[in-house]
Amino acid sequence: MSGAAVVFEATDVPRPWRRRGRVAARVAGDAALVAACLVTGAVFLGMELDPASGPRVRGDAVLVLDVLLGLPACFALFARRRFPVVVAGVLVVVSVVSTFVAVPCLVALFSVAVRRRWPAVASVAVGTVLAGTVYGLLWPEPGLPTWALPLFLTALVVPVAGWGAYVRTRHQLVESLRRQAEQARAEQELRVQRARATERARIAREMHDVLAHRLSLVSMHAGALEFRPGAPAEDVARAAGVIRAGTHEALEDLRDILGVLRAGEVGTGTEEASGRPQPTLADVPGLVGEVRAAGAAVELDVRVPEQAQPPALVGRTAYRVVQEGLTNARKHAAGHAVRVVVAGAPGSGLEVTVLDDAGPAPLTPFPTTTTGTTAVPGAGLGLVGLAERIALAGGELEHGRAAGGFRLRARLPWPA
Template sequence: MSGAVGGAVAFEVPGVPGTPRGWGRRVVRWAADTVLVVVCALCGLVFLGLELDPASGPRVRGDAALVADVLLGLPATLALYARRRAPVLVAGVLVAVSVVSGFAAVPCLVALFGVAVRRRWPAVAALGAATVLVGVVYGLLWPDPEFPQWLLVLFLLALVVPVAGWGMYVRTRHQLVASLREQAETARAEQELRVQRARATERARIAREMHDVLAHRLSLVSMHAGALEFRPGAPAEDVARAAGVIRAGTHEALEDLRDILGVLRADAAAPGGEEVSGRPQPTLDDVPALVEEARAAGADVDLHLGVPDGARPPALAGRTAYRVVQEGMTNARKHAAGRPVRVLVDGAPGTGLEVSVVDDGAAAALAPSPGAAVPGAGLGLVGLAERVALAGGELEHGRTGGGYRLRARLPWPA
């Protein structure tokens, strides 16, 4: 549907009959129009031949009127070539010529059909009524005693009404096809947009996951490497233990990185936004192991689990709680190395799950040198806040005296 002129809608829909597509389609259309003009001209000649046939009864018009009929009707018939560009104008010309030319009767019906296909019903009704009226005037100008006037009116209505109705049906059909095509294009565009958004969301989730996992592992490695650098004369047992922790942490970091790259190579994310990984995702039950790993690295961590025995929070809440503890201890190693850290996990079904990581700000007994500080992007808490929000919870963080507190509240339905 290319537009509307004077309240009438013109159909120029790609792929719908009536719309040119290159020179090949235009040639085919021109050939079809030529065939149509020839057929209309033959119908006009047949109409005149019947009038000239002595067996059809006495002639109602003289030779001069018949010659004028042909001279007016033939050029008017050629106007059908322009019926697509100006359907109302062509139909109006043919209706006017039909007052004195029976040669233009069939082209007039063809033009009316074109108007019904390309214009709204008011224009179709006006031209249809004009066609019937012109036919009546033609019958009055050259009356046929064997064809009463009332029968002529019925005959004209029997021609005009089906032609106009058929044209309006074709127009409605074109509208439906154009609407369905537009809906399909819109749906395709929306689907592409959803895919792009899903990809962007997945990439952001992978980036947050990479920060959460690798920052925890690499902070352990950095802390032990800094301790070795700070104490070059440490006993061999301590050096061996620190080297073992570094090796194990590096190995775990590589494993986590392999899992994350596996997500990037996956064709699609799992339903519901769950991580696609070769290993099970952490839950609340893995928090003690996380704390023990930090303690083995030399951190002073006090863990308090207030969750009832046998009670398990939803998978999303448990995984988010694990990430909160992981991020809290990672930040403590980065910004409060050597300070005691308290980890509190408390909650029950129906009351929710609360997780907090607090360092008390006490002076460290042994801290790495400034050169061993772990760099950070400053986006860990941003990603963690989004993760907690997606789980339906709330995240709070800020200074408490000389220390820092990270606390999250997560839903735990009864």
């Protein structure tokens, strides 16, 4: 794994096979619904043709018309999602002479309530009650009062319409929440991009200061050789070594600047260059001392060989890692003990770990992958900028919950 590892939760984009599966499930559900309507229609007709139910109120011609109109009307339910009001209107008209579409009428009313506003729902509901009332007037049931049928139909239609309206409201709520989540995700991505651009601008300004410092040293020693051509060989060799090392470091800094520019648009930062020397690994004890002076309990464990100094970029990045970790500990874990471990050597790399509320117990080995990014407190923009800095330095960043608190660890290259 190269570069800083920062995990962001990605949205699950529906794949084509998933869309096809949803369409197939919808078609299968519609087919089952139509089949159920056909069965209920056949049951109603069978009850009317059963001699045990008493004399028939409709003749054979009307029964044939009922079947001829009811069968295709049931299959119209396949189009109820696209044309809910049209399908419901057709079924209401057919229900004047057909009992075959009694259940499909209620299904169509439910579809209208789910997909249309209250005026359309009320129109279809009233039409359903009127159509059933007309049917009852044309072929009245013996012993059934005239006023009972509209009352029964109203008691049947109102719950169906109310249920559909509830489903519609719930769908709207889910859609609203989905849009809000998408908007929040887009805003978070924009904030992350701005944080990266700001951090790149700041890194570029720091590199500019360091590069100017390196080149000024090279110029000074080269001028000394120019004005002292007869200097002792030891002084000449020493000056040549300084020029070589300064040139090498200047080229490294220039490569870092080009890396920042190639990584994307730098953007405009608001932080002005302070003109002070850039921090290094040797400044970490001073940083920890400042935090201790503020009243925080910080334990510093430096495991770096004496007289060994990493490259300026690596030392400065390590300083920033400790600074960010202590800042987050003060902001989000006030009162917790903090342990800072800086370990490394030339050729093996430099590792910086900041663990809040660690206590005196030794640290346990950490996993080799980034974990716990969903638990990062706050917006995490400071960690985003830190990850960008470490990526440009060629290192790796891990952060997340650990036993005892929140852990921030960075691995940086330290050439031999």
